[in-house]
Amino acid sequence: MSELVPPHGGKGLICCLLEGAGLESEKKKANGLKKLEISPRAKGDLIMMGIGGFSPLDGFMTKLDWKGVCEDFLMADGTFWPVPVTLDTNDESVKVGDEVALVHEGEIYATMKITEKYEMTEADKRWECEKVYKGEGEDSQGDFMAKALEDHPGVQMVMAQGKYNLAGPVRVLSEGDYPTKYADVYQRPAEARRIFEERGWKEVAALQLRNPMHRSHEHLAKIAVDVCDGVYIHSLVGNLKPGDIPAEVRVKCIDALVKGYFVEDKVVQGGYPLDMRYAGPREGLLHATFRQNYGVSRMIIGRDHAGVGDFYGMFEAQTIFDKIPYAADVCPMPGKALICTPLKIDWTFYCHKCDGMASLRTCPHGKDDRVLLSGTKLRKGLSEGTEIPDHFGREEVLEILREYYAGLTEKVEIKTHKAADGQ
Numbered sequence: 226m227s228e229l230v231p232p233h234g235g236k237g238l239i240c241c242l243l244e245g246a247g248l249e250s251e252k253k254k255a256n257g258l259k260k261l262e263i264s265p266r267a268k269g270d271l272i273m274m275g276i277g278g279f280s281p282l283d284g285f286m287t288k289l290d291w292k293g294v295c296e297d298f299l300m301a302d303g304t305f306w307p308v309p310v311t312l313d314t315n316d317e318s319v320k321v322g323d324e325v326a327l328v329h330e331g332e333i334y335a336t337m338k339i340t341e342k343y344e345m346t347e348a349d350k351r352w353e354c355e356k357v358y359k360g361e362g363e364d365s366q367g368d369f370m371a372k373a374l375e376d377h378p379g380v381q382m383v384m385a386q387g388k389y390n391l392a393g394p395v396r397v398l399s400e401g402d403y404p405t406k407y408a409d410v411y412q413r414p415a416e417a418r419r420i421f422e423e424r425g426w427k428e429v430a431a432l433q434l435r436n437p438m439h440r441s442h443e444h445l446a447k448i449a450v451d452v453c454d455g456v457y458i459h460s461l462v463g464n465l466k467p468g469d470i471p472a473e474v475r476v477k478c479i480d481a482l483v484k485g486y487f488v489e490d491k492v493v494q495g496g497y498p499l500d501m502r503y504a505g506p507r508e509g510l511l512h513a514t515f516r517q518n519y520g521v522s523r524m525i526i527g528r529d530h531a532g533v534g535d536f537y538g539m540f541e542a543q544t545i546f547d548k549i550p551y552a553a554d555v556c557p558m559p560g561k562a563l564i565c566t567p568l569k570i571d572w573t574f575y576c577h578k579c580d581g582m583a584s585l586r587t588c589p590h591g592k593d594d595r596v597l598l599s600g601t602k603l604r605k606g607l608s609e610g611t612e613i614p615d616h617f618g619r620e621e622v623l624e625i626l627r628e629y630y631a632g633l634t635e636k637v638e639i640k641t642h643k644a645a646d647g648q
């Protein structure tokens with residue numbers, strides 16, 4: 226009997242990925258179906274539904290689900306879910322009852338039986354953006370949509386979606402190139418659970434990473450090891466924005482850190498196949514939701530988790546956990562509420578006066594005593610070849626990063642914003 230936290234939704238792991246003979250015959254059928262081109266985001270969502278990462282979802286959301294999720298974090302049946310998982314199209318010809326093949330860059334990822342087709346007007350999309358993406362940061366004040374249309378990749382994606390959303394159950398046919406390209410780190414939830422169980426872990430914390438791992442991340446992971454049975458260092462291996470560091474480089478950095486600075490059997494490294502949604506605090510909730518499916522009971526949420534520009538408050542991704550419905554409130558069945566809880570940690574850094582890693586809660590010293598550098602500023606420094614301050618990153622990691630930047634032929638300009646300045 227597993228002592229790990231159960232998958233979200235109370236129905237066990239729901240995996241829509243077909244295997245064996247069923248997969249072969251569905252693939253044959255899919256070739257003859259009408260093909261619908263899908264976004265990279267939908268591709269990631271499909272793979273997650275395939276491997277059980279999005280349990281209990283087994284298809285794209287209906288209008289009622291979409292509305293409930295945007296408004297109250299609840300699907301029509303009362304299951305907690307933090308962000309819309311919808312499939313958009315401009316195709317006028319598809320109709321309810323059709324079966325279609327969902328295609329991305331020439332590969333069929335799934336078949337889907339359309340049970341609902343609903344219009345998404347400009348006003349609907351704007352409403353979704355206001356509900357899901359608007360935060361408490363400076364850029365969310367005043368005319369949020371005007372600023373977001375210019376600078377918020379999450380909002381830009383929603384506003385660029387098609388005129389309709391399609392809902393219905395899916396049968397997933399492919400995990401794309403994740404199992405081969407990221408063979409060392411790509412994990413299905415069942416595989417991660419098995420590893421945790423073999424180690425006898427019960428309380429597992431996850432550290433979400435989309436940037437290279439530095440001293441502050443190392444510190445967060447070690448706090449987690451101290452208070453839980455182990456830490457799952459879980460990297461995004463889907464698409465990022467230009468200027469971000471590719472997954473294979475980040476994975477190498479984590480390997481170097483784990484090897485040199487961790488008790489190895491207290492750490493598991495894994496990768497998951499999603500793109501960033503750039504949904505700020507709501508994305509923090511999504512991270513906790515799908516981590517629960519991986520067997521994780523504590524989600525490390527630090528400063529500006531999944532932040533975008535200055536749209537969100539520095540700790541909004543922590544406080545949002547206090548505002549969502551839990552079992553005792555609206556979720557009618559305990560399994561439908563989120564069980565994974567946040568491990569809230571303040572901003573961490575190296576402090577010269579403390580002579581060690583510290584956080585805003587433990588260090589009484591001033592800005593000048595602390596080594597403060599955000600991932601964004603660091604990337605800027607590395608890409609422009611300037612010195613990185615002592616104690617910011619481990620030398621082994623910086624070496625890997627310098628080598629990566631030296632090999633780049635095209636330099637991407639990295640915009641910094643206030644959140645990156647350490648103010």
Ligand SMILES: [Zn+2]
Binds near residue numbers: 578580589590
């Ligand atoms: Zn200090």
